[in-house]
Structure formats: C-alpha cells, structure tokens
Amino acid sequence: MPTKRSTLAWAAAGIAAAAVLALALWPASGGETTAAGAAAAAPQAAQAAATAPGPGxxxxxxxxxxxxxxxxxxxxxxxxxxxxxCSYAASTVYPLASRPIAEHPDQVHPNRPVVETNPMRFEGGRGTDPKVLVQTSQSRVFMVAGEAAAFSLRAIDPQGAALPVVITSAVARGVTFGASRPAAQVTLQFADDGLGADPAAGDSHFAAVLAPAQTGLAQFNGTIRTEVRYSAAGRTGVVLFDVIYSPEVPATWAGAPREIIEDGSLVYVLKADVRQAGRYIVSGRVDDANGKPFALATFNDVLRAGPGEVRLTVFGKLLHDKAPAMPLVLRDVEGYLLKEDTDPDRALMPRLEGRVVAGKPHAPKSFSDAEWNGEERTRHLAEFAKDVALARKALADFDPSVPQPPSQCAPGAVK
Known part of the structure; x- marks a missing residue:
C-alpha cells in the first residue's frame, strides 16, 4: 500500500506533468505554441503541489x-x-483653522503686488523673444466693489538696461463663456508721467489703474482681463493682467474687533453685518511683537443674515509650543462668501489691510498645551490605530518569533 508521502509525490508529479502538457498544447495569442511558457510554469505548478496540504x-x-x-x-x-x-497624529496637534504660517508661505503677505519677469510674448501666441524681458506688476488679484488695481509694465534687456516701450493699446473686458452676454470693454491709459500709479516720469515704466466701479464694468462679476499691446526692440508683444472682481458685497465689517482668551486659546472676535447668509471663509495673519509672521487663523462656518460674529483662533498649544514674542498683532484680514456650482465661486467682503488688532502681552501660562481633539481627528486616529493593529497581528500570525518593528511615533504620542 503506498504511503502518504509517496501519494503526495505522485500527485505533485501528475500536476506538474498536466500543467506542462496543457500549456504546450494551448495556442498563444499570436498563433505560436507556448513551450517556453510551459517550461517556466512547470516549477510553479510543482511548487504549488508541494506546498498543498496533504491528506489529513x-x-x-x-x-x-x-x-x-x-x-x-x-x-x-x-x-x-x-x-x-504617526504622521497624521503629529500633523494634527493643531486644528486646520490655526496653523503656523510657515506652512502657507503664499499667504504671508496677500496684499503685496504680484511682480513677474518673463520673455517678451508675441501676439497670437507666436513664441517669445528671450532678448527682451518684460517686467510686470499688479497690485491685487481679487477686487471687491469700490477697489482699484494698478498695473505696470517695463522692458529690459538681459543685462537689466531699460528698453524703449510704446504702448499701442490697453483694453479691459470681462471674460464670458458660451452664450453669455458680452461684457463691456474699457480702455486704459498706460502712462510714464509720474502721476497716478506711475512712480516716476520718464523711466520707461508705464502704469495704469483699473477701477471697475467707475466704468461700464461696474456690475460685471468674474474675471476681468486687461490686454496690453506694445512694441519694444522693433517687435510687438502682448501682456495680460487678470483680476477677479466682485461687485456684490455679501457682508461688511461692523464695530471694533477685540482679543480674548477662551479655553486656553487666543481668539480675535470680529463683528460683521451679514447681508447674504451662507458659508464664509475668513483668514487673518498673526505676527509676533517683532513683526515676524507667526500664524494663519481661519474661520470657516455658516453665518446667518443680520449681525454676525467671525472668530479667528490662535490655538493654545501652538502658542505654547512656539512661544512667540508678545504681544501679537492681527493683520490683513480677508473674507468671502463661498458660492457653490457657479463662476465665480465667491463674493468678496471688504478687506482689512494692515494692522487690525494690537493685542496684550499675555503670560505663557494663559495658554493650554493640550492637543486638538476634534471629532475628525479622533475618528481618523481610531481608524489608523486599527490598521496598525491588523498589520501587527498579520505579522505575528505568520511568525510569532519575528520581532515587531518599533513605532515611529514621538514619545508620549497617544495611541
């Protein structure tokens, strides 16, 4: 009578032989036999048979x-x-509404002009000329009703020497799509006379101002594009300036803002007169006593029509960990009503430029060192902890003698 071992051996041989025969006879997609594939598959079939459970x-x-x-x-x-x-736990000790401003370098100075230098761009997208560099600036990108934007243009050679420029046309128009009614067109006067937006006369630095509220674009809502055509170094080029204009004002600021300490955090309270109910996004920059940018505080919540309150929070643990020089200063606050499924997707509030609140020199003990424990963070940490437990169990089940990898979490992290 054959033994169990001999039965396994014959079974393995039979499975391997069957695999070789079947693969050898099966036609390949190109009409050729797969002898090479069968040869490669035979060891795998034998291995599968060898590792299969034996009878009983x-x-x-x-x-x-x-x-x-x-x-x-x-x-x-x-x-x-x-x-x-561990990465999620470490990155969420502060809430999203109160973060170190170093994480948002593009938000540090929102009201500074946008300055660029690019090769001269020919009309009609016919390429560029690297021998002529065009320096442009615009004072802002987002504009609320009553605001104006200043544009400037200057041409230089690769060595930085100014080149003569002649502005041939400058037209601002609202960007529309599909069957939308065409927006009005406004002609801008770029000048190098030292007046208005031009800082100095006769330096080949041309500037103009766009004030939609004073033109036929007063009620246009969306992107306004200014096309400037010019000539320099015997060639003609074009520059585009885009701004996003909001003629409607969904809310205005009302009353003097103040600073309070609440639940171990620093809170700036700003009053608003809300004309349109909805979700508002408001952000403010916080500097330390030396003027060094420290934090970005954000409000993201629904406001009802009528008197409202915007609260910008600097989280207690952020203040405890970073220990900024006191007192802190809230500056450059901007906000908008978020509008879904429409273009543009926001209606702007009037911005508060420069210093908004100069705070008091609070003692460090005034602030909590507790981590943020919001519902979202708690839920995510619980799910990630389950993933860790399942992965460790799978390793232990496979071989209990293998040491488990140590955790990468910082000492004291909660699990």
Missing amino acids: GPAIPPPAGERQERLRLLTEQVRHADHTW
Whole structure:
C-alpha cells in the first residue's frame, strides 16, 4: 500500500506533468505554441503541489526565499501603517483653522503686488523673444466693489538696461463663456508721467489703474482681463493682467474687533453685518511683537443674515509650543462668501489691510498645551490605530518569533 508521502509525490508529479502538457498544447495569442511558457510554469505548478496540504495533514512550509519575501512584505505593512498613524497624529496637534504660517508661505503677505519677469510674448501666441524681458506688476488679484488695481509694465534687456516701450493699446473686458452676454470693454491709459500709479516720469515704466466701479464694468462679476499691446526692440508683444472682481458685497465689517482668551486659546472676535447668509471663509495673519509672521487663523462656518460674529483662533498649544514674542498683532484680514456650482465661486467682503488688532502681552501660562481633539481627528486616529493593529497581528500570525518593528511615533504620542 503506498504511503502518504509517496501519494503526495505522485500527485505533485501528475500536476506538474498536466500543467506542462496543457500549456504546450494551448495556442498563444499570436498563433505560436507556448513551450517556453510551459517550461517556466512547470516549477510553479510543482511548487504549488508541494506546498498543498496533504491528506489529513498541515501545509508543507514554503521555500525559504518565498518565506523571507512574505516576512518582508508583512513587516513593511506594519511600518507603513505605523508611519501613516504617526504622521497624521503629529500633523494634527493643531486644528486646520490655526496653523503656523510657515506652512502657507503664499499667504504671508496677500496684499503685496504680484511682480513677474518673463520673455517678451508675441501676439497670437507666436513664441517669445528671450532678448527682451518684460517686467510686470499688479497690485491685487481679487477686487471687491469700490477697489482699484494698478498695473505696470517695463522692458529690459538681459543685462537689466531699460528698453524703449510704446504702448499701442490697453483694453479691459470681462471674460464670458458660451452664450453669455458680452461684457463691456474699457480702455486704459498706460502712462510714464509720474502721476497716478506711475512712480516716476520718464523711466520707461508705464502704469495704469483699473477701477471697475467707475466704468461700464461696474456690475460685471468674474474675471476681468486687461490686454496690453506694445512694441519694444522693433517687435510687438502682448501682456495680460487678470483680476477677479466682485461687485456684490455679501457682508461688511461692523464695530471694533477685540482679543480674548477662551479655553486656553487666543481668539480675535470680529463683528460683521451679514447681508447674504451662507458659508464664509475668513483668514487673518498673526505676527509676533517683532513683526515676524507667526500664524494663519481661519474661520470657516455658516453665518446667518443680520449681525454676525467671525472668530479667528490662535490655538493654545501652538502658542505654547512656539512661544512667540508678545504681544501679537492681527493683520490683513480677508473674507468671502463661498458660492457653490457657479463662476465665480465667491463674493468678496471688504478687506482689512494692515494692522487690525494690537493685542496684550499675555503670560505663557494663559495658554493650554493640550492637543486638538476634534471629532475628525479622533475618528481618523481610531481608524489608523486599527490598521496598525491588523498589520501587527498579520505579522505575528505568520511568525510569532519575528520581532515587531518599533513605532515611529514621538514619545508620549497617544495611541
């Protein structure tokens, strides 16, 4: 009578032979036989048979190389799950509404002019001329009713010497799409006379001002594009300036803002007269006593029509950890009503430029060092912790003798 071992051996041989025969006879997609594929598949079939469970017995352990690869994958899964958990825990000790401003370098000075230098761009998209560099600036990108934007243009050679420029036309028009009614066109006067937006006369630096409220674009809502055509170095070029204009004012600021300490955090309270109810996004910059940018505070909530309140919070642990020089200053506050499924997607509030609130020199003990424990963070941490536990269990089930990778979380992190 054959033994169990001999039965397994014959079964393995039979499966391997069947695999070779079937693959040898099966036609390839190109009409050729797959003898090479059969030869490559035979060891795999034999290995599958060799590692299959025997009659009434456990599976035969896989080859050493396959086992090591499985251990490597399970260990990497543990490390990846742990890294995800630890990274999220470390990055969310402060809420999204109160972050170090170093994380948002583009938000530090929102009211500074946008300055660019690019090669001369020919009309009609016919290329550029790197021998003529065009320096442009615009005072702002987003404009609320009653505001104006200043544009400037200057041409230089690669060595920085000014080149003569002649402005041939400058027209501002609202950008419309499809069957939208065409917007009015406004002619701008670019001049180098030292008046208006031009800082100095006769320096080949041309400037103009766009004030939509004083033109036929007063009620246009959306992107206003100013096309400036000019000639320099014997060539003609074009420059585009885009601004996003909001003629409607959904809310205005009302009353003097103030600073309070609430639940271990610093809170700036700003009163608003809300004309249109909806979700408002408001952001303000916070500097330390030395004028160094410190934090970006954001409000993101629904306001009802009527008297409203915008609260910009500097989280207690952020103040506790970074210890900025006191007193702090709130500056450059801007906000808008978020509008869904429409273009443009916002209606702007009047901006508060420069210093808005000069605070008091609060003692460090006034602020809490507790981490943010909002519902969203708690929920995500619980899910990531489950992933870590499952990955560690899978590794332990495969081989309990293998040491578990150490956690990458900082000491004291909550799990």
